Amino acid sequence: MAKLIDKAKEFVADKIAGIGKPTADVVDVSIKNVSKDSITLEAAVDVINPYSHDVPIGEISYRLRSAQRIIASGTILDPGSIMAKEKTRFNVPVRVPYNFMLSIVRDVGRDWDLDYEWEIGLTMHIPIVGKFTLPLSKEGTFKLPSFSDIF
Template sequence: MRDTKSVDFFGSDKPSKEEADEEKGSGGGFFSKPTAAVFGFHILHISLEKVDIVVDVLVTNPNPIPIPLVDIIYLIESDGHKLISGTIPDAGTIRAHGSQTIKIPICLIYKDIKDTYDDIQPGEIIPYRVSVELLIDVPIIGRVSLPLEKKVETPAPYKPDVDLDKIEYDRFSLEETTASLHLKVENKNKFDLGVNTLEYNFTLGDDNKANATLSESTKIGQCGEGILEVPITFRPKDLGSAVWDIIKGRGVGYSMKGKLEVDTPFGPMNIPFSKEGGKEQVKERSGN
């Protein structure tokens, strides 16, 4: 009977020179240690409550077989403070002789951070150290740890203050009045805000409401103020007793609610605002 030779997966039979050249690792064995690198950091969504980020890790497998990625362990720190940590189990498989991007989703909730560390204030840009450890099972070598680290920045946004500075009217009649709201926006953040869109609901007096959208870009510098001039049209005859206050030049109660759509260095944000009360004077625009 012809002898048969048993060849196991780990290369107990001597491979050809070509196979040895292909499979030989830097350590002299048949398998090489995979490599990994952080090559991307993306802010997916930012709001006044939280920021959703994704860390991109490129893992390269130089071996002739797929290798399972057992766990991903991550830790985010700021100035020595541990902010968030977690483990992503069974994160997939890295294909043979290939590379694969592993996306690690992380959510930072500002309230949790502020409740834990009083020295982190709203409006600041917070530096972070993102530490990632990949645990991979490599044949023969065993479990391998690939530690990674990246320094990044994200903001802890502070809600801008929107207030009514004054009202000027261009044309006044009981049927239809056109006016301008001068809204003062105070940016309390340590980064610029680019106001792209303002949507608002404005109540003058008790009942009537004016709704409008302003789409005119205005940049408000860090820790600075800006004025948005917003045109409105309303029907004074629908205001009831408030119309007589306007005619007599008295102050008129108001309320307004809405949202600002702004650009930041870290991505776009939608910021709600509201303001109630007040007795603002309705002034005729100069030159009319």
């Protein structure tokens, strides 16, 4: 009887180990909106679901960093589901005040570019596997709008 239970455990462990997990990538970071006091940046995250059923995302957590400082962080609760056997895009918006931008002017420099690192965690509950957080990060540079672009 013990051999049968051990074989059953081995079989289940092999099946669980072979289960694919959703994959994701930050495909774009752009300036979404420019106002008199802030800019809104947005990361586009594509998530691919290998399952034949939708997987609900419980939350999206994010942290935007530049010059070794956290610009913004937060959580988006219940953003929706990843569609079955498809790629689903989620947009993660972040509002950044200009006064913070001025505090990191050393990084911005003469070319008015900002180096960034965007960390995103997609937390989902996958049947059999359980609660799972898919960590993502994207580093890059984008050009900030000048004051003449705003007015």
